Amino acid sequence: xxxxxxxxxxxxxxxxxxxxxxxxxxxxxxxxxxxxxxxxxxxxxxxxxxxxxxxxxxxxxxxxxxxxxxxxxxxxxxxxxxxxxxxxxxxxxxxxxxxxxxxxxxxxxxxxxxxxxxxxxxxxxxxxxxxxxxxxxxxxxxxxxxxxxxxxxxxxxxxxxxxxxxxxxxxxxxxxxxxxxxxxxxxxxxxxxxxxxxxxxxxxxxxxxxxxxxxxxxxxxxxxxxxxxxxxxxxxxxxxxxxxxxxxxxxxxxxxxxxxxxxxxxxxxxxxxxxxxxxxxxxxxxxxxxxxxxxxxxxxxxxxxxxxxxxxxxxxxxxxxxxxxxxxxxxxxxxxxxxxxxxxxxxxxxxxxxxxxxxxxxxxxxxxxxxxxxxxxxxxxxxxxxxxxxxxxxxxxxxxxxxxxxxxxxx
Numbered sequence: 001x002x003x004x005x006x007x008x009x010x011x012x013x014x015x016x017x018x019x020x021x022x023x024x025x026x027x028x029x030x031x032x033x034x035x036x037x038x039x040x041x042x043x044x045x046x047x048x049x050x051x052x053x054x055x056x057x058x059x060x061x062x063x064x065x066x067x068x069x070x071x072x073x074x075x076x077x078x079x080x081x082x083x084x085x086x087x088x089x090x091x092x093x094x095x096x097x098x099x100x101x102x103x104x105x106x107x108x109x110x111x112x113x114x115x116x117x118x119x120x121x122x123x124x125x126x127x128x129x130x131x132x133x134x135x136x137x138x139x140x141x142x143x144x145x146x147x148x149x150x151x152x153x154x155x156x157x158x159x160x161x162x163x164x165x166x167x168x169x170x171x172x173x174x175x176x177x178x179x180x181x182x183x184x185x186x187x188x189x190x191x192x193x194x195x196x197x198x199x200x201x202x203x204x205x206x207x208x209x210x211x212x213x214x215x216x217x218x219x220x221x222x223x224x225x226x227x228x229x230x231x232x233x234x235x236x237x238x239x240x241x242x243x244x245x246x247x248x249x250x251x252x253x254x255x256x257x258x259x260x261x262x263x264x265x266x267x268x269x270x271x272x273x274x275x276x277x278x279x280x281x282x283x284x285x286x287x288x289x290x291x292x293x294x295x296x297x298x299x300x301x302x303x304x305x306x307x308x309x310x311x312x313x314x315x316x317x318x319x320x321x322x323x324x325x326x327x328x329x330x331x332x333x334x335x336x337x338x339x340x341x342x343x344x345x346x347x348x349x350x351x352x353x354x355x356x357x358x359x360x361x362x363x364x365x366x367x368x369x370x371x372x373x374x375x376x377x378x379x380x381x382x383x384x385x386x387x388x389x390x391x392x393x394x395x396x397x398x399x400x401x402x403x404x405x406x407x408x409x410x411x
Contacts, residue, residue, distance in 0.1 A: 048124045056125030059118050063110050072129045080357040084131025084399055088345035090123035131399035132352045148324065149385050153221025156214045159206065168222040170230040176272040180227040180257070180264050180314030183219035188261070190215045199284040213384050220319075227267065227314035234270035234307040236300070241308025244301050247293065256312045267314035270306035277302050325389040331378065332390065339397040352399035358391035 048056075061070065064082070068074050072083030082090065096102045097111040098119065114122065157168075160178070164170055168178035178186065193203040194210065207215070245256075248265075252258050256266030265273065279285040280294035297305070329340075332350070337343050340350030350358065364370035365379040366387070382390070 048121070052121050053125055053128055055118075056121035056123070059114065059122050060125050063114065064122065067106070072126045073132050074354060074357075077354075078356050078360050079354070081132040081353055082126040083129035084401060085126055085349055086342055086345050086347070086402065087123045087127035089342075089348045090126055091119055092346060094119040094123060131349070131401075132354075134352045134398050135355060135395040137396060148389075149217045149220050149383060150224055152214075152385060153217030153219070156210065157218045157221055160218070167225040169225075169228045170232060170269045170272075173232045173269065174271040174275065175232075175269060176276075177228075177230045177268050177314065178222040179225050180267060180316065181219075181223065182258065182261060182264070182317045183216070183223040183319070185261050185263050186219035186222060187215050189263075190219065197286065198279075216383070217385070223317050223319055225316075227316050229267035229313065230269035230272075230310060232269045232271065232310075234310040236270065236303030236305070236307030238304070238308040238311045241304035241306070244297075244305050245308055248305075251289075256309045257315045259318075264314060264317070265309040266312035268306075268309050270303070270310040273306040273309060274299075274302045277305075323386070325386070325393050328382070328386060328390050329393055332394075335374070340394045341397070341400045341402070343402055345402075349399060349402075350394040351397035353394060355391040355395035358394055359387055362387045362391065 060068075060072075067076055067079050068082050069076075072081060072085075074081050093102075094111050094114070095116075097107045098114065100108060102108060111119070160168075163172060163175045164178050170177045189198065190207055190210070191212075192198040193200055194207045194215075196204060210218070245252075251260075251262040252265050256264060256268075258264045276285065277290075277294045277297065280287055280290040283291070333339065335342075335344070335347050336350050337347075340353070342349045361370065362379050362382065363384075365372060365375040366382060368376065379387075
């Protein structure tokens, strides 16, 4: 099947720099000049005839079409579109399934019976097809309607406002202020009520229906609100409380503003503070570090401490601004091309791909079920909401063909 460069302009399709993999039998496809300096023999230009493409179609119809659609446009949930995908990427993925590197499953079973030549022709066939159309915003699944984490937290916190105030500043004695707290601490505390580790029947019932994502979003929402002191009375002596608080500063901060996972106490409702200390005393809140200090403090000391901390102005915790979908997409585009249209033959195009498939793959990288040093590093910091929004974003982008340019040989 070796052809001269003249044949490339006689109805031949220049597929990609890198359709050829290592170990191909001589004469399978015509190797030409390397695409860029430093490229290995794995990535050389290749030409395929219309007959090669036709063979690839027959192989794909027999082995792939049932799941990926007759023209590479999948209608099966979680199964990717292949039409218009980069040929090199498809070939490398098929090799990985054939070798067992992607584990066992339907794809491994389908690929293991195909020869190396067949893998190339299947990849070639799919790369010549028109890609899927962008998914309309209204039909991209649940991910499309997911708001950003702060907005989601605000919505999820609607039921909390009756006790804790619209923005987390309490107006009811005995109800804690929720502003000015590290979101990790607030999330951990909420989960402790849900699990029963913190014994409080009303709170356990209220948070029972919240998932981990809801709890994290609620905590983030309150952490981003403008802090203010609880608008409730404090009966103790703040000056006496300041003196008694000297031993608390190491964990809770000099002015009640913590710099770690220990809760900030500045601006906290006084009655709630006293109730929490009694809970540490009687063991209904299990915390070995707090049990001793709480047990040593009498009621007057507790009232004074509560009044002191209630008088202090809370501060917003130091937070990294949550990245928007546009921020994350900008990072993804560095490898996957503008709007997910990859210009690197080894990197998959994401534009117009199925949102449910993209979501499944990102979660697989997040959990380590699928491994890639680059993808694992990028995805491990994503939240579930980030994953859904990114998948929806790329499913709505217009997919574009890519043109590979063959460089002349060096003289």
